[in-house]
Amino acid sequence: MKKDRKTYDQLRSARWYGVPTLRAFGHHSRTKQMGFAAEDYQGKPVIGIINTWSDMNSCHTHFPQRVEEIKRGVWQAGGFPVELPAMSVGEPFVKPTTMLYRNLLAMEVEELLRSHPIDGVVLMGGCDKTTPALLMAATSMNLPAIYFPAGPMLRGNYQGKVLGSGSDVWKYWAEKRAGQLSDEAWAELEDGIARSAGTCMTMGTAATMMSLAETLGFVLPGGSSIPAPDSGHARLASATGRRIVDLVWEDLKPSDILSRAAFENAITVDLALAGSTNSIVHLIAMARRAGIALDLETFDRIAARVPVLADIRPAGRFLMEDFYYAGGLRGLHARLRDFLHLDCPSVNGRTLGENTEGAAVYLDEVIRPLTNPVWESGGLAVLRGNLAPRGAVIKPPAAAKELLVHTGPAVVFKDYNDMERRIDDPALPVTADSVLVLQDAGPVGAPGMPEWGQLPIPKKLLAQGVRDMVRISDARMSGTSYGACVLHVAPESRVGGPLALVRDGDLIELDVPARRLHLHVDEAELTRRRAAWSPLPRRYGRGYGWLHAQHITQADQGCDFDFMETGFGDPVGEPEIH
Numbered sequence: 001m002k003k004d005r006k007t008y009d010q011l012r013s014a015r016w017y018g019v020p021t022l023r024a025f026g027h028h029s030r031t032k033q034m035g036f037a038a039e040d041y042q043g044k045p046v047i048g049i050i051n052t053w054s055d056m057n058s059c060h061t062h063f064p065q066r067v068e069e070i071k072r073g074v075w076q077a078g079g080f081p082v083e084l085p086a087m088s089v090g091e092p093f094v095k096p097t098t099m100l101y102r103n104l105l106a107m108e109v110e111e112l113l114r115s116h117p118i119d120g121v122v123l124m125g126g127c128d129k130t131t132p133a134l135l136m137a138a139t140s141m142n143l144p145a146i147y148f149p150a151g152p153m154l155r156g157n158y159q160g161k162v163l164g165s166g167s168d169v170w171k172y173w174a175e176k177r178a179g180q181l182s183d184e185a186w187a188e189l190e191d192g193i194a195r196s197a198g199t200c201m202t203m204g205t206a207a208t209m210m211s212l213a214e215t216l217g218f219v220l221p222g223g224s225s226i227p228a229p230d231s232g233h234a235r236l237a238s239a240t241g242r243r244i245v246d247l248v249w250e251d252l253k254p255s256d257i258l259s260r261a262a263f264e265n266a267i268t269v270d271l272a273l274a275g276s277t278n279s280i281v282h283l284i285a286m287a288r289r290a291g292i293a294l295d296l297e298t299f300d301r302i303a304a305r306v307p308v309l310a311d312i313r314p315a316g317r318f319l320m321e322d323f324y325y326a327g328g329l330r331g332l333h334a335r336l337r338d339f340l341h342l343d344c345p346s347v348n349g350r351t352l353g354e355n356t357e358g359a360a361v362y363l364d365e366v367i368r369p370l371t372n373p374v375w376e377s378g379g380l381a382v383l384r385g386n387l388a389p390r391g392a393v394i395k396p397p398a399a400a401k402e403l404l405v406h407t408g409p410a411v412v413f414k415d416y417n418d419m420e421r422r423i424d425d426p427a428l429p430v431t432a433d434s435v436l437v438l439q440d441a442g443p444v445g446a447p448g449m450p451e452w453g454q455l456p457i458p459k460k461l462l463a464q465g466v467r468d469m470v471r472i473s474d475a476r477m478s479g480t481s482y483g484a485c486v487l488h489v490a491p492e493s494r495v496g497g498p499l500a501l502v503r504d505g506d507l508i509e510l511d512v513p514a515r516r517l518h519l520h521v522d523e524a525e526l527t528r529r530r531a532a533w534s535p536l537p538r539r540y541g542r543g544y545g546w547l548h549a550q551h552i553t554q555a556d557q558g559c560d561f562d563f564m565e566t567g568f569g570d571p572v573g574e575p576e577i578h
Contacts, residue, residue, distance in 0.1 A: 005249045012143075013046040016117035027117070041080040045248040047241070048118035049074075049083045050109055052130045057090030059127035059150055059206065062197035062228055066237045070122055070148060073241020079120075079248070081241065084112050091128045091206075099476065100448025102129040102136075102282075103552075103561050104544060109137035118143060120248035122240055123218075126150025126199045128479075131209035132282035135218060139254045139289040140564070144247040146347045147218040148240045149210040151228035152320035153198030159185075163193045165200040166480020167314040170454065177424075178462035198228030201320040203312040204479030208275035209282060211329050212266040216286075217257040217346035221355040225328040227321050247347060258290040261341035265352065267299055268339050271306040271379040272332060274315035276479025277393050277487055280380070281449075285558030291566040296391040296556055300382035300515065306339055307373035308397060311366055314482040315397040316374055318366045326366035330359035335367060383486060383517040386526075387472070387498050387508065390490035390556045396512055399484035400468040404512040406484075407520075408433040408470060409505050415440040416452055424459040432461055435470045435508045439499055440536070442474035442492025443552045443559045447539055453477035453487040470510050472517075474499055474555070486510065486517060488555035494536065495554075501529040 008014055016027045031041055049070055053063035067083055074081035087105045089098040113121055123134040126149050138145035156163025172189055175181045199206035207225070214224035220240060226233045263283060270279050280299055287294040310332060312318050318326075333340065333356045342353025361367045368374055375397045383392045396404055411434045413419035419438055422428055430436070436455045443449045452475040457466055471485045474492035491497035498519065502508070507520035519526075540546040551561040 003251050006251050008043050011045055011119045011248070013117035013119050017041060044078055044080045045119040045245060046117050047074045047079045047081045047244050047248070048113060048116065048121040049081055049124065050086050050112065050121060050134060051083055051124045052086050052088045052105075052127070052134070053124070054088035054090065056093045057088040057127055058092060058194070059090065059153075059197070059199045060088065063124055063150070066148070066234065067124065069234050069237035070124075070241040073238035074245060076238070077242040077245035079245035084116065086112065089127065089129050089133070096446055097448040097450035098129040099450065099559070100548060102133045103548070103564065105130065105133035106136040106140075107564065109134055110141050113137070113141045113143055120144035120244045121146075122244050123147045124150070126206055126210060128205040128209065128278070131206070131213055132286055135213060135216075135286055136289045136560070139258060139286065140566070142253050142255050144244065144251065144253055145218065146220070146240055146244045146247060147213045148237060149213065149219060149224045150206070151198050151210075151226050151230070151233050152201040152207055153194060153228055154196040155201055155319045155321050156193040156195060158189050158192045162319065163189070164202040164313040164319050164480070165193055166204050166478055167202050167482065168193065170481055174457060174462055174467065177456070177459050196229045200480055202314055202480045203273055203275055203310065203320070205276040205278040206479070207320050208270060208273060208279045208479055211273060211275070212270055212279060212283065214329055215266045215269045215333070215352075216262050217344060217352070220348055221346065222328055222330045225320060225324040227324060243348065250349070252347065252349070254290070257345050257347070258292070259344065260292050262344045263287050263292060263294060264298070264302065265340050265344055267302045268306050268336060269329075269332065271303050272308060272336055273310045273312065274308045274374065274379045274395070274397050277380065277395050278476055278479055280393055281476070281488065281555055281559050284556070285560040288558055288560060288565045296382045296393070299380055303378055303380040305377055306379070307370060307377055308375035308379045309335055309368045309370070309373055311368055311374050314480055315379070315395070322363070322366050326363035327359065327361040330356060331361040331367050334359040335361060335370060381512050381515060383510075383512070383515050385517040385519070387502070387517045387519040388489045389498065390554065392472075392486050392489040392517055394484070394486050394512060398482040403468060403470050403484035403510070405510070406435075406470050407507055407509040408435045410435050410437045410502050410508050412437045412439065412502050412504050416446070419455060423456055426460055428458055428460075429504070430458050430461065432464070432466045432469065435472060435510070437499070437502050437508070438471070438473035438475060439493040439502070442494055443554060444549050445474065445492055445494030447545060447548060449474070449476050449555065449559060451476050451478040451481070453485045454481040454483055455485070470508075472499070472508065484510075490554045490556045492554060496530070496533060496535065498526070500533055501526055503529075
């Protein structure tokens with residue numbers, strides 16, 4: 001339903017700038033202190049620009065330029081732009097994992113918006129956790145919001161070969177560990193794999209979540225896949241700045257955009273992209289912020305009917321640059337029209353169906369037709385069994401086909417450090433049929449559920465030519481990774497989940513077609529082991545780490561803080577301001 005346009009006195013910022021009070025005098029005078037004249041801000045919506053730039057986030061190195069282009073668009077549309085820096089959580093550098101800080105960024109952004117005179121917000125993100133964190137915050141605050149994606153970097157190059165970030169790192173690292181790659185060649189790879197600003201150009205978590213942000217309706221159509229160095233990306237920035245001003249006057253908020261249908265669209269597109277398994281955790285958390293309960297079965301149900309159409313690494317051959325010039329996300333949406341809820345609204349004021357009109361695919365080998373998919377269906381599988389009573393996930397297209405039905409003896413690592421110490425030990429009792437198990441890598445355990453799920457193949461097996469094995473953990477896996485990796489096992493081992501009870505030599509059965517993950521140990525023995533199990537001491541005695549451990553939910557619930565979900569207490573949105 002179309003709303004009446006807001007008037008100035010209805011804006012949040014009018015409570016700071018539009019009243020004849022002593023406190024308003026302070027707001028005016030301090031704004032003038034920054035060099036702005038009254039005509040710069042009076043009677044105009046104040047547009048917050050949340051900028052997740054930092055010198056430690058290589059994906060966002062172009063944001064200082066883009067923020068100026070966004071401001072240009074805001075000024076052009078009659079708004080007053082203000083930049084608000086926020087925690088950057090750059091994936092390559094933050095330890096133990098950016099996932100530990102996703103919820104902290106979401107909390108920070110929500111409070112930045114709540115505490116300042118902001119009428120609408122442009123959210124600048126891209127590197128993995130920034131996208132879900134920013135959208136979680138915007139959903140909870142429920143102000144008019146638009147997302148500006150960082151865009152993918154250019155393709156990499158090495159000795160005439162095209163490189164994909166992440167995916168080729170794992171591949172060539174395996175070759176180096178197997179003695180097939182020299183130090184000099186490894187250095188050449190370092191020089192050639194990341195050649196520009198922007199996020200990973202494979203279908204990793206960054207590209208996946210930017211695509212899903214657009215599918216949900218938060219990005220101007222076609223914007224999520226523009227390469228960061230492309231001049232179209234700068235034009236998108238200004239267009240985004242112009243559009244947020246109209247969004248404020250139209251009072252189009254996240255609550256008007258987000259629905260179960262919108263999230264089902266996001267899952268559908270995620271699967272057609274063979275997107276990162278990390279998106280499952282993020283989409284569940286984002287939905288719960290909107291008061292929508294998504295369960296793992298929804299992902300599995302949609303996966304059973306949606307084909308993988310995007311032939312993009314790591315599940316395919318091409319990169320995001322190829323995807324964009326082949327028609328990009330609008331082209332993919334057009335191919336998926338029969339699978340999508342086309343009446344879902346978007347920030348440009350039109351529906352998803354209207355936004356796909358006229359979209360075309362120019363290279364069928366990159367964005368496949370429905371008659372020639374990369375994978376007919378099942379780009380994701382949700383597993384259950386006595387080893388994962390609340391679920392686990394696997395990405396079948398990224399695994400060796402012969403391992404999708406497999407039973408083998410467990411080789412158990414009690415934590416990441418144990419794995420690092422022993423994985424290449426020649427005495428490790430491991431064969432190609434073994435199942436590698438990593439414990440204590442979940443939301444509480446690691447902490448933060450790092451991307452440790454793609455356990456390395458033992459060196460002695462690499463030397464024998466082994467390049468994939470069944471690996472099981474309560475961790476996540478980089479969206480750029482590949483392999484027969486079972487992830488997100490819930491509940492995690494640190495809180496006493498069955499994964500904590502696995503011992504060396506136990507037979508573990510993986511049956512992806514049957515959606516089964518089973519530990520072949522009788523219940524009496526499991527009961528005995530459970531009685532002998534005791535929780536490990538807390539990793540943190542104070543601060544944010546302590547808060548995280550007390551309130552983080554499990555993977556099947558989105559790994560949000562329980563007290564930040566919509567159903568926790570008072571309704572989200574605007575509190576009384578004095």
